[in-house]
Amino acid sequence: xxxxxxxxxxxxxxxxxxxxxxxxxxxxxxxxxxxxxxxxxxxxxxxxxxxxxxxxxxxxxxxxxxxxxxxxxxxxxxxxxxxxxxxxxxxxxxxxxxxxxxxxxxxxxxxxxxxxxxxxxxxxxxxxxxxxxxxxxxxxxxxxxxxxxxxxxxxxxxxxxxxxxxxxxxxxxxxxxxxxxxxxxxxxxxxxxxxxxxxxxxxxxxxxxxxxxxxxxxxxxxxxxxxxxxxxxxxxxxxxxxxxxxxxxxxxxxxxxxxxxxxxxxxxxxxxxxxxxxxxxxxxxxxxxxxxxxxxxxxxxxxxxxxxxxxxxxxxxxxxxxxxxxxxxxxxxxxxxxxxxxxx
Amino acid sequence: xxxxxxxxxxxxxxxxxxxxxxxxxxxxxxxxxxxxxxxxxxxxxxxxxxxxxxxxxxxxxxxxxxxxxxxxxxxxxxxxxxxxxxxxxxxxxxxxxxxxxxxxxxxxxxxxxxxxxxxxxxxxxxxxxxxxxxxxxxxxxxxxxxxxxxxxxxxxxxxxxxxxxxxxxxxxxxxxxxxxxxxxxxxxxxxxxxxxxxxxxxxxxxxxxxxxxxxxxxxxxxxxxxxxxxxxxxxxxxxxxxxxxxxxxxxxxxxxxxxxxxxxxxxxxxxxxxxxxxxxxxxxxxxxxxxxxxxxxxxxxxxxxxxxxxxxxxxxxxxxxxxxxxxxxxxxxxxxxxxxxxxxxxxxxxxxxxxxxxxxxxxxxxxxxxxxxxxxxxxxxxxxxxxxxxxxxxxxxxxxxxxxxxxxxxxxxxxxxxxxxxxxxxxxxxxxxxxxxxxxxxxxxxxxxxxxxxxxxxxxxxxxxxxxxxxxxxxxxxxxxxxxxxxxxxxxxxxxxxxxxxxxxxxxxxxxxxxxxxxxxxxxxxxxxxxxxxxxxxxxxxxxxxxxxxxxxxxxxxxxxxxxxxxxxxxxxxxxxxxxxxxxxxxxxxxxxxxxxxxxxxxxxxxxxxxxxxxxx
Numbered sequence: 013x014x015x016x017x018x019x020x021x022x023x024x025x026x027x028x029x030x031x032x033x034x035x036x037x038x039x040x041x042x043x044x045x046x047x048x049x050x051x052x053x054x055x056x057x058x059x060x061x062x063x064x065x066x067x068x069x070x071x072x073x074x075x076x077x078x079x080x081x082x083x084x085x086x087x088x089x090x091x092x093x094x095x096x097x098x099x100x101x102x103x104x105x106x107x108x109x110x111x112x113x114x115x116x117x118x119x120x121x122x123x124x125x126x127x128x129x130x131x132x133x134x135x136x137x138x139x140x141x142x143x144x145x146x147x148x149x150x151x152x153x154x155x156x157x158x159x160x161x162x163x164x165x166x167x168x169x170x171x172x173x174x175x176x177x178x179x180x181x182x183x184x185x186x187x188x189x190x191x192x193x194x195x196x197x198x199x200x201x202x203x204x205x206x207x208x209x210x211x212x213x214x215x216x217x218x219x220x221x222x223x224x225x226x227x228x229x230x231x232x233x234x235x236x237x238x239x240x241x242x243x244x245x246x247x248x249x250x251x252x253x254x255x256x257x258x259x260x261x262x263x264x265x266x267x268x269x270x271x272x273x274x275x276x277x278x279x280x281x282x283x284x285x286x287x288x289x290x291x292x293x294x295x296x297x298x299x300x301x302x303x304x305x306x307x308x309x310x311x312x313x314x315x316x317x318x319x320x321x322x323x324x325x326x327x328x329x330x331x332x333x334x335x336x337x338x339x340x341x342x343x344x345x346x347x348x349x350x351x352x353x354x355x356x
Numbered sequence: 357x358x359x360x361x362x363x364x365x366x367x368x369x370x371x372x373x374x375x376x377x378x379x380x381x382x383x384x385x386x387x388x389x390x391x392x393x394x395x396x397x398x399x400x401x402x403x404x405x406x407x408x409x410x411x412x413x414x415x416x417x418x419x420x421x422x423x424x425x426x427x428x429x430x431x432x433x434x435x436x437x438x439x440x441x442x443x444x445x446x447x448x449x450x451x452x453x454x455x456x457x458x459x460x461x462x463x464x465x466x467x468x469x470x471x472x473x474x475x476x477x478x479x480x481x482x483x484x485x486x487x488x489x490x491x492x493x494x495x496x497x498x499x500x501x502x503x504x505x506x507x508x509x510x511x512x513x514x515x516x517x518x519x520x521x522x523x524x525x526x527x528x529x530x531x532x533x534x535x536x537x538x539x540x541x542x543x544x545x546x547x548x549x550x551x552x553x554x555x556x557x558x559x560x561x562x563x564x565x566x567x568x569x570x571x572x573x574x575x576x577x578x579x580x581x582x583x584x585x586x587x588x589x590x591x592x593x594x595x596x597x598x599x600x601x602x603x604x605x606x607x608x609x610x611x612x613x614x615x616x617x618x619x620x621x622x623x624x625x626x627x628x629x630x631x632x633x634x635x636x637x638x639x640x641x642x643x644x645x646x647x648x649x650x651x652x653x654x655x656x657x658x659x660x661x662x663x664x665x666x667x668x669x670x671x672x673x674x675x676x677x678x679x680x681x682x683x684x685x686x687x688x689x690x691x692x693x694x695x696x697x698x699x700x701x702x703x704x705x706x707x708x709x710x711x712x713x714x715x716x717x718x719x720x721x722x723x724x725x726x727x728x729x730x731x732x733x734x735x736x737x738x739x740x741x742x743x744x745x746x747x748x749x750x751x752x753x754x755x756x757x758x759x760x761x762x763x764x765x766x767x768x769x770x771x772x773x774x775x776x777x778x779x780x781x782x783x784x785x786x787x788x789x790x791x792x793x794x795x796x797x798x799x800x801x802x803x804x805x806x807x808x809x810x811x812x813x814x815x816x817x818x819x820x821x822x823x824x825x826x827x828x829x830x831x832x833x834x835x836x837x838x839x840x841x842x843x844x845x846x847x848x849x850x851x852x853x854x855x856x857x858x859x860x861x862x863x864x865x866x867x868x869x870x871x872x873x874x875x876x877x878x879x880x881x882x883x884x885x886x887x888x889x890x891x892x893x894x895x896x897x898x899x900x901x902x903x904x905x906x907x908x909x910x911x912x913x914x915x916x917x918x919x920x921x922x923x924x925x926x927x928x929x930x931x932x933x934x935x936x937x938x939x940x941x942x943x944x945x946x947x948x949x950x951x952x953x954x955x956x957x958x959x960x961x962x963x964x965x966x967x968x969x970x971x972x973x
Binding site: 051073075085092112339344351355356 | 383386387389553556597598599601602603604613616617620625627629646647648649650651652654657658660661664665666668669670671672673674676690691693694698784786787822823824825826828829830831832833834842843
């Protein structure tokens with residue numbers, strides 16, 4: 013299979029320069045690498061720029077209604093677990109109007125690969141703030157700046173009992189493809205936060221890490237089993253420090269050869285460290301006033317958490333086969349025999 | 357005394373087991389060959405304070421022959437406590453101070469037999485039920501024609517179980533069986549059949565069989581041997597029923613089983629996405645228990661997810677359903693619109709309750725009709741059906757699935773509290789007798805050339821299912837091009853697609869039977885109703901010797917409905933709302949004069965009231 017096999021005949025209508033182009037190309041590449049044939053894949057989306065994605069893929073697709081992609085995808089996967097199901101969504105679709113479905117698909121651990129395109133803005137409705145826009149963000153619907161605290165998607169995913177969380181960047185194709193391949197390999201609700209640039213309404217929102225010059229200093233690509241090393245010269249490492257008074261753990265940057273440098277364990281069931289890693293550098297994106305915060309912590313990219321747990325679709329289908337194996341009635345005519353009945 | 361039919365109402369605290377007692381008596385009567393129609397009537401609160409007026413739960417059943425409804429008013433009342441007696445005697449005026457019995461409001465007739473548990477009329481009991489004197493019968497102003505039969509139910513039950521070793525609480529719970537025993541005697545039900553039936557009922561709790569049988573038998577013997585100074589009532593055997601195997605079934609269960617039968621007949625897996633809501637939840641309960649039938653139930657996070665998981669399952673090839681009541685139907689509107697636009701089969705069951713908003717969750721109404729027909733954004737046609745008896749909830753659930761799968765359309769099936777909780781006799785069908793269901797698929801020669809705009813000769817779009825190689829397509833809630841199936845904002849295309857979706861729904865009228873008039877078709881008066889009022893309107897039509905057109909197919913209407921309506925001099929549309937069916941019929945059958953009879957009390961019709969109204973026209 014090649015990426016070409018997963019391309020539909022539709023003209024891609026994202027704005028020129030939009031980060032979604034890169035995610036689309038990465039997804040086609042990832043699908044080719046994974047190798048599941050197009051007819052065994054269903055790509056489900058809600059509404060928004062990101063949700064146009066199914067049209068550009070030569071798989072089965074369903075571009076549904078705003079916020080409900082997660083619920084529709086749950087129905088597809090639960091009823092037909094043999095299908096590979098992807099969900100395409102954005103920060104508004106997933107975290108605002110579809111927030112309830114998002115937390116519940118994660119809580120149930122439905123085996124879905126969820127790409128959440130986070131551009132921190134409502135693009136298709138032309139520029140309103142989103143649940144991930146930093147506090148103080150000025151937009152058409154917040155001319156004096158928002159007064160709301162935003163979601164940090166990783167916090168929400170971990171809070172809902174998430175078993176897989178990855179973060180990637182539109183301009184980093186290899187990491188994006190890798191996250192998608194790993195999301196597919198992981199059984200359960202796999203969330204990939206794709207940081208994308210909205211060139212029209214929120215240009216440069218991820219500039220701090222997207223900028224090629226600074227990226228190596230400002231971000232770290234986590235890989236399971238490897239030391240947490242970053243920097244243009246690979247001279248920095250990450251360690252945990254526990255405050256002796258409050259016992260609050262925090263991430264710190266140490267020299268790469270420091271013995272305290274951590275080795276990434278994405279499979280650790282306890283989410284404490286995953287949370288610390290996912291929160292690194294997020295203050296820059298949660299409050300306009302902190303955009304230039306003095307922290308030297310990098311933003312974590314790559315697969316931050318990937319743990320095993322029973323999936324909803326497996327469990328519910330197994331329960332049905334277990335009950336069927338034990339029960340005597342399997343057809344309607346057999347079922348009616350179990351009724352209290354009499355002849356007239 | 358021999359009667360054609362008799363209305364019995366069991367009434368007590370919501371913890372007294374009235375629904376069980378009433379259900380047992382109904383099934384027993386059905387087994388003995390009587391027709392039955394039941395009406396459970398319970399408060400919205402799970403457990404109101406014991407002995408209070410708010411906690412009274414009732415179960416009414418009409419047994420005999422020519423039974424169309426649970427009956428307007430009871431001939432026999434079993435009142436387990438003082439509060440129940442008051443509620444039955446005063447009806448809707450039960451909490452009005454100083455109110456006394458009058459037949460119009462009361463739940464029983466002025467010559468009724470009223471069996472009361474005298475042990476539940478202590479000063480404390482009277483106080484809880486807000487009596488102001490120590491003589492409840494005088495205070496309620498019961499006429500002398502009401503025959504009060506005092507039975508010391510509590511003490512007699514204690515006596516019956518004194519050697520059982522059961523604790524006091526468990527003993528008190530068996531009071532209802534003593535009452536049932538007395539009623540069985542009163543109606544000359546053979547006690548051995550009742551015992552046999554009870555044994556079946558408690559087969560899974562064998563420890564309960566012996567004590568319940570003992571109390572039931574003692575109650576029966578009490579009626580027979582002791583001092584009950586009332587005449588036994590003998591019911592005329594039912595008119596000859598169609599030969600077959602029967603059971604007694606409640607509407608919600610019949611609905612669930614209709615879906616199960618349809619799935620098997622269609623060769624599909626049944627999927628239900630649902631969220632608990634009164635009075636629809638029993639459908640989900642029933643289906644969740646039917647894993648042996650390979651039924652997949654997702655208890656979703658909300659009503660919206662209920663319909664959307666079903667839409668996902670439908671897209672993936674299952675027979676997909678969602679069950680709800682009015683408020684849930686409101687929440688599902690956008691999702692149903694998606695299924696209309698995506699042209700996917702979907703069955704939506706709306707068990708109507710009193711509205712708007714939270715309204716009266718446990719009461720019955722027909723007020724969602726307009727919402728079902730029109731309640732979505734855009735031009736959004738779909739099929740609307742209405743079941744009209746608890747038993748035919750099975751047939752119309754089956755029909756809803758058949759229409760949805762064969763015509764690639766959502767179907768809303770309307771039932772209501774009255775049908776959902778009421779039960780009637782059901783002749784159990786064999787699967788093979790039911791009409792075949794041929795889900796719309798896609799011709800193999802379209803492989804590689806398929807798109808979701810392609811339609812068959814009836815205008816029904818072809819359906820490919822994920823997993824089929826060479827048929828990959830993208831479905832959408834956006835408008836699609838009428839030829840290529842991809843997104844289109846072209847103005848002419850939009851109009852063309854609106855008409856195509858409408859035509860697809862309209863042609864369903866060619867696939868359904870013509871409407872039939874019931875009663876005296878030669879009369880110059882036609883009653884028109886839909887759904888669950890069938891029994892009441894049949895009884896009304898019978899009394900008035902006029903014709904009745906009871907609609908089960910609402911949208912589209914059957915082809916001959918207009919002709920039928922136009923052929924009567926006087927047409928009266930009777931419904932449990934302010935005139936929604938009448939308004940809809942005026943739009944579909946123009947230039948006719950329709951009179952209306954509307955009731956908005958969240959209660960079933962009272963036949964006598966409609967008869968009086970029509971006589972007075």
